[in-house]
Amino acid sequence: MAARPRRKSAKSAEAGDEFERIRRYFAPLAQNFPGAFDLTDDAALIVPGPGQQLVVTTDALVAGVHFFGDEQASLIARKALRVNLSDLAAMGATPLAYTLALALPPDHAEPWLADFAAGLAADQAEFGIYLAGGDSVATPSTLTMSITALGTIVNGQALRRNGAVVGDLVCVSGTIGDSALGLIARTGGLGDLPRPAQRDLIGRFELPQPRLSLGRALAGVAHSAIDISDGLVADLGHIARASDVRMVIDWARIPLSPPALLAVAKQPQRRDLILGGGEDYELAFTIPPDQAGNLRAIALSVGVMVTEIGRVESGAGVTVLDQDGNDVTPLSGGYRHFEG
Amino acid sequence: MAARPRRKSAKSAEAGDEFERIRRYFAPLAQNFPGAFDLTDDAALIVPGPGQQLVVTTDALVAGVHFFGDEQASLIARKALRVNLSDLAAMGATPLAYTLALALPPDHAEPWLADFAAGLAADQAEFGIYLAGGDSVATPSTLTMSITALGTIVNGQALRRNGAVVGDLVCVSGTIGDSALGLIARTGGLGDLPRPAQRDLIGRFELPQPRLSLGRALAGVAHSAIDISDGLVADLGHIARASDVRMVIDWARIPLSPPALLAVAKQPQRRDLILGGGEDYELAFTIPPDQAGNLRAIALSVGVMVTEIGRVESGAGVTVLDQDGNDVTPLSGGYRHFEG
Numbered sequence: 001m002a003a004r005p006r007r008k009s010a011k012s013a014e015a016g017d018e019f020e021r022i023r024r025y026f027a028p029l030a031q032n033f034p035g036a037f038d039l040t041d042d043a044a045l046i047v048p049g050p051g052q053q054l055v056v057t058t059d060a061l062v063a064g065v066h067f068f069g070d071e072q073a074s075l076i077a078r079k080a081l082r083v084n085l086s087d088l089a090a091m092g093a094t095p096l097a098y099t100l101a102l103a104l105p106p107d108h109a110e111p112w113l114a115d116f117a118a119g120l121a122a123d124q125a126e127f128g129i130y131l132a133g134g135d136s137v138a139t140p141s142t143l144t145m146s147i148t149a150l151g152t153i154v155n156g157q158a159l160r161r162n163g164a165v166v167g168d169l170v171c172v173s174g175t176i177g178d179s180a181l182g183l184i185a186r187t188g189g190l191g192d193l194p195r196p197a198q199r200d201l202i203g204r205f206e207l208p209q210p211r212l213s214l215g216r217a218l219a220g221v222a223h224s225a226i227d228i229s230d231g232l233v234a235d236l237g238h239i240a241r242a243s244d245v246r247m248v249i250d251w252a253r254i255p256l257s258p259p260a261l262l263a264v265a266k267q268p269q270r271r272d273l274i275l276g277g278g279e280d281y282e283l284a285f286t287i288p289p290d291q292a293g294n295l296r297a298i299a300l301s302v303g304v305m306v307t308e309i310g311r312v313e314s315g316a317g318v319t320v321l322d323q324d325g326n327d328v329t330p331l332s333g334g335y336r337h338f339e340g
Numbered sequence: 341m342a343a344r345p346r347r348k349s350a351k352s353a354e355a356g357d358e359f360e361r362i363r364r365y366f367a368p369l370a371q372n373f374p375g376a377f378d379l380t381d382d383a384a385l386i387v388p389g390p391g392q393q394l395v396v397t398t399d400a401l402v403a404g405v406h407f408f409g410d411e412q413a414s415l416i417a418r419k420a421l422r423v424n425l426s427d428l429a430a431m432g433a434t435p436l437a438y439t440l441a442l443a444l445p446p447d448h449a450e451p452w453l454a455d456f457a458a459g460l461a462a463d464q465a466e467f468g469i470y471l472a473g474g475d476s477v478a479t480p481s482t483l484t485m486s487i488t489a490l491g492t493i494v495n496g497q498a499l500r501r502n503g504a505v506v507g508d509l510v511c512v513s514g515t516i517g518d519s520a521l522g523l524i525a526r527t528g529g530l531g532d533l534p535r536p537a538q539r540d541l542i543g544r545f546e547l548p549q550p551r552l553s554l555g556r557a558l559a560g561v562a563h564s565a566i567d568i569s570d571g572l573v574a575d576l577g578h579i580a581r582a583s584d585v586r587m588v589i590d591w592a593r594i595p596l597s598p599p600a601l602l603a604v605a606k607q608p609q610r611r612d613l614i615l616g617g618g619e620d621y622e623l624a625f626t627i628p629p630d631q632a633g634n635l636r637a638i639a640l641s642v643g644v645m646v647t648e649i650g651r652v653e654s655g656a657g658v659t660v661l662d663q664d665g666n667d668v669t670p671l672s673g674g675y676r677h678f679e680g
Binding site for chain 1: 375377380381382383384385386387388393394395396397398399400401402404405406427428430431433437439440441442443472473474475476477478479480481482484486488490491493495498500501502565566567578582
């Protein structure tokens with residue numbers, strides 16, 4: 001882990017504080033990963049096992065953009081780690097190690113950092129991943145984090161976006177739209193829902209659940225997979241484009257949590273938020289129809305709800321139909337930039 | 341490469357712009373690395389060769405802290421990549437791939453991004469490394485970048501900080517202090533030097549030269565190595581501490597460039613800047629005395645100047661002596677926090 005000096009003209013903590021910060025808060029997160037050398041060397045050493053490939057993913061989060069910034073530091077840390085773990089899950093990979101780049105504003109000192117590190121420690125224990133290195137620097141402005149997560153997968157077993165074929169079933173894990181609704185609730189926009197329902201939704205926004213066990217179990221079973229970060233329709237659009245197929249989704253089959261069902265019952269136009277809002281960090285994937293029984297067994301074994309929501313057809317793009325067969329695909333959604 | 345949607349409340353470019361940005365500027369940087377999947381999947385796949393370990397390092401750079409921000413975008417990009425390549429060099433590794441997390445302020449749009457990508461492309465060609473993935477997000481504030489570089493090394497050959505032994509020679513590559521002086525020159529603080537000398541020094545600050553060939557050649561030869569980012573004395577201090585030894589350095593033998601020699605001749609107190617200023621991105625390393633002849637052959641073969649500047653003794657810390665034997669070790673320098 002590097003602690004580099006600031007430009008002398010910049011107002012920031014002394015370099016010594018940084019070394020101390022690494023020693024106190026981050027080195028303990030690396031102590032069970034031998035290749036991290038307790039964060040005292042220039043780089044970490046990583047050795048995948050024989051027959052394994054490394055899966056590498058990077059996600060950045062900026063305060064005021066990807067999170068509010070006034071959340072508990074431990075929640076911010078865990079979300080930053082989990083959005084990366086979700087990418088590993090989408091590839092079917094097993095977590096191995098991660099590096100952290102942290103740009104800290106001046107007011108993010110002792111108690112904040114201790115809580116941040118505690119959040120990372122909790123999720124490291126939960127998901128079996130270790131800090132292998134990184135960088136901790138001062139910033140005059142906004143808290144910004146970047147995590148690069150490394151996972152392993154058996155050669156050739158990675159779940160890709162480009163494997164969907166006509167006839168596949170389209171499936172998702174968990175429930176969809178909670179995080180987008182949680183973001184609205186967080187800013188006071190779901191006043192028509194009872195407080196406990198709002199709190200449930202906010203919890204989904206603040207702390208996603210990476211579907212690692214499901215992803216691993218789907219390797220060799222699913223034809224394609226992605227984690228839902230941009231929004232259900234946008235991310236299915238990524239699979240459709242990479243696989244050169246069309247997806248037809250039934251709105252009525254999309255699994256909604258009780259608070260989300262209530263939110264849509266009260267204001268039907270919230271459907272667009274569920275289809276396009278993003279940050280679900282559930283898996284969307286396609287499987288051949290003859291794997292439907294196997295999928296139920298997998299869902300049971302990993303304890304994650306899995307729902308069939310549509311089918312893969314020939315063509316392009318994503319279409320969402322309501323129960324009367326009307327096209328209710330939201331007009332927004334980055335995927336449209338990629339059609340045709 | 342992930343392009344995630346912004347929180348709707350944040351003022352930022354639309355998600356579609358981000359996909360377009362990745363397609364136009366970053367996907368071309370990944371096209372020769374098959375495991376990057378043209379940046380269209382959730383993660384990249386990396387396969388080290390048989391008998392190889394992966395070396396992983398992360399460095400973050402913040403505008404106004406690690407660089408000024410008004411430099412040419414291509415220079416900013418190349419420096420961000422090179423400080424990471426320098427960490428690979430310090431381990432003796434061969435570059436393989438990197439991921440980039442980029443937090444872009446609103447005014448960093450088309451021409452800036454094109455120049456930024458061109459800088460990365462130039463250095464990819466020069467150093468044989470490829471973009472494997474990353475994240476491109478909007479920030480309301482300061483340009484912030486984080487790069488995670490991956491390299492390979494033969495099992496067990498990594499250069500570490502903890503291998504220095506009493507009797508070793510202490511050596512450095514290139515010349516020391518130019519970057520620190522260049523930073524001063526950049527802000528108008530070297531007015532007593534001719535313009536061309538100032539420009540040379542600024543060039544060293546803006547575009548470091550990672551010593552990859554030298555690092556590779558030192559694997560199996562040097563007992564310990566580090567790249568000089570915190571400052572010569574601070575970084576030698578890291579080796580001293582990790583190896584439980586003392587370093588004694590002769591100020592008169594530290595290699596200075598002609599502009600640096602001139603700067604010190606005009607103001608002798610600039611010596612402290614050279615010893616403590618940092619961002620040289622030269623290698624500092626120790627070798628057993630019987631490898632001195634071999635080291636000269638290595639320096640010739642890789643075309644990098646290498647200079648013996650001191651010796652490893654028993655004890656702790658780093659001491660710099662002038663030609664009269666006076667202790668001229670600067671009082672500042674993060675290394676002191678780590679002495680016994």
